[in-house]
Amino acid sequence: MRRAERLFQIIQILRRSHRPVTGAVLAAELEVSIRTVYRDMADLIGQRVPITGEPGFGYLLAAEYDMPPLMLTPDEIEAVVLGSQWVAERGDPLLSRAASDVIAKIAAVVPDHLRPFIEDPGVAAKPKLHREDDPGSGIDIAPLRKAIREGRKLRLGYRSVGGERTERTVWPVVLGFSEAERLLIAWCELRRDFRHFRTDRMTDAEMLDEAIGIGSKELRLRWQGWRATQIAGHVGSVTK
Numbered sequence: 001m002r003r004a005e006r007l008f009q010i011i012q013i014l015r016r017s018h019r020p021v022t023g024a025v026l027a028a029e030l031e032v033s034i035r036t037v038y039r040d041m042a043d044l045i046g047q048r049v050p051i052t053g054e055p056g057f058g059y060l061l062a063a064e065y066d067m068p069p070l071m072l073t074p075d076e077i078e079a080v081v082l083g084s085q086w087v088a089e090r091g092d093p094l095l096s097r098a099a100s101d102v103i104a105k106i107a108a109v110v111p112d113h114l115r116p117f118i119e120d121p122g123v124a125a126k127p128k129l130h131r132e133d134d135p136g137s138g139i140d141i142a143p144l145r146k147a148i149r150e151g152r153k154l155r156l157g158y159r160s161v162g163g164e165r166t167e168r169t170v171w172p173v174v175l176g177f178s179e180a181e182r183l184l185i186a187w188c189e190l191r192r193d194f195r196h197f198r199t200d201r202m203t204d205a206e207m208l209d210e211a212i213g214i215g216s217k218e219l220r221l222r223w224q225g226w227r228a229t230q231i232a233g234h235v236g237s238v239t240k
Helices: 003-015 023-030 034-046 074-090 093-109 142-150 216-233
Strands: 051-054 058-061 152-159 165-177 182-188 193-198 202-211
Touching (some): 003 023, 023 034, 034 051, 093 142, 142 165, 142 202, 165 193, 165 216, 182 216
Antiparallel strands (some): 152 202, 165 182
């Protein structure tokens, strides 16, 4: 790695961390000596990059620091391309178009020497098998995503494994994607607990005008605590 690339990468590492990053951590990720890291940090600070900290305590990049957002490396471009391929195949129509638009926007602004990583990438997501019984299919999930963003309740028509239909009012937390299925993680007012709802078992979904009972951030924190408990106890909680 050239020195200029290394300095850029140091900034990238600091940008993605909200806590001080030690020289040892930087050295391990960059695969250089800690002495090289200290020298690079001194150069960056000398160039007035707003980095605070010192050897032994860690370094932190000021939150207000800005740099051109599309100074991408080949690895970063391939990561975006791979993710966009996956979303284009498995997202709802709006997400699929958005994924294609992201790639087009990046291709329009990156330097010529990086364009081949977009036009002829060396990575590829596994194509989705389009089958009528694909468990990832079902209702339009765009309203689910909108309810999550706006912190509003959802009324779901839900079908159990045995075919019994119930109606649930839920507080949506996050929509999870996998190769086999899509899951809406939400607080269920009926069960008074967090539940996973498979979208292929939803018969309908209506976003309500009513906001969820708490802030979206607090709801997510509660779900994360619930999930940690479930993992610790090796217990699943998929609604049936």
